[in-house]
Amino acid sequence: MRNRIIILSLFLATLSSCSCNPENIAKFAFKGMEAMMGEGFMPSEEIRMLGKFQGMNVNLSKSTANDSTTSTIFLKLENGDPLVLGNQPEVLARKCAELYLRDFEKAEDYQQITVQFIQTDPTNPENVAMQEYLFDTKDF
Incomplete structure (x- = not known):
């Protein structure tokens, strides 16, 4: 359980520290939804x-x-x-x-x-x- 929290924290820190383009994030989310649906x-x-x-x-x-x-x-x-x-x-x-x-x-x-x-x-x-x-x- 502790390892999951550490990995989640690192993931969130990496994601929040990058200056990503919001359109790319939205496209990524839509691709995930299309893969499922x-x-x-x-x-x-x-x-x-x-x-x-x-x-x-x-x-x-x-x-x-x-x-x-x-x-x-x-x-x-x-x-x-x-x-x-x-x-x-x-x-x-x-x-x-x-x-x-x-x-x-x-x-x-x-x-x-x-x-x-x-x-x-x-x-x-x-x-x-x-x-x-x-x-x-x-x-x-």
Whole structure:
């Protein structure tokens, strides 16, 4: 136990003493998450650029009810360009779903993908609007 504390202390001292680039640390964390969840788990920059989204998030859900399992990918895209979103958002949602499913190596394990466009008011963060589109993954 004492050896673990010493090793942890040395690791933390080494990490805190280096002048690392925060972007590199974030990339390292995302690589670790993708190694655990599957390649392509984090949405690509291509998706971000489609709607000029400021934030992206993915949640995976598997639920069982009445002896049937439903598995869904929730792709949350935040604060996109209103001009892009206002012009046929369902087409944009389908394109985002298609790109995500193309890149995510474990996409075949899921039956549905839900794309959510979330817009928050910059002056009042409690004021939120959301559009949601549900697709079957077998359609892609």
